Amino acid sequence: MKSLAVVWKRNPVLGACPSCKSLNTLKRSHSRNTKEKLINRLGFYHTFRCRSCGWRGYLSTFSFTLHSLKALLMYAAIIAFAVIITYQVIVRIF
Numbered sequence: 233m234k235s236l237a238v239v240w241k242r243n244p245v246l247g248a249c250p251s252c253k254s255l256n257t258l259k260r261s262h263s264r265n266t267k268e269k270l271i272n273r274l275g276f277y278h279t280f281r282c283r284s285c286g287w288r289g290y291l292s293t294f295s296f297t298l299h300s301l302k303a304l305l306m307y308a309a310i311i312a313f314a315v316i317i318t319y320q321v322i323v324r325i326f
């Protein structure tokens with residue numbers, strides 16, 4: 233069965249560096265200040281460092297794909313259907 237998850241957890245360490253595009257050079261970096269600690273604590277973004285070019289920055293640990301869009305549309309359709317049914321029931325009662 234297909235997963236209905238809207239967002240997928242991904243590991244940016246396996247991806248390419250946003251600066252030099254080299255693969256397998258990213259490493260999780262320790263937070264340096266309160267702002268970075270807060271962002272890391274939220275879990276959506278983490279600080280990374282490139283061992284090749286020295287780039288340091290935030291990368292999302294979640295990705296939004298076409299499958300996410302389909303799942304979102306399906307959820308929207310279910311909600312719309314529930315609203316229509318509820319409306320019809322209310323109209324018939326009163």
Ligand SMILES: [Zn+2]
Pocket residue numbers: 249250251252253254257282283284285286287
């Ligand atoms: Zn790099």
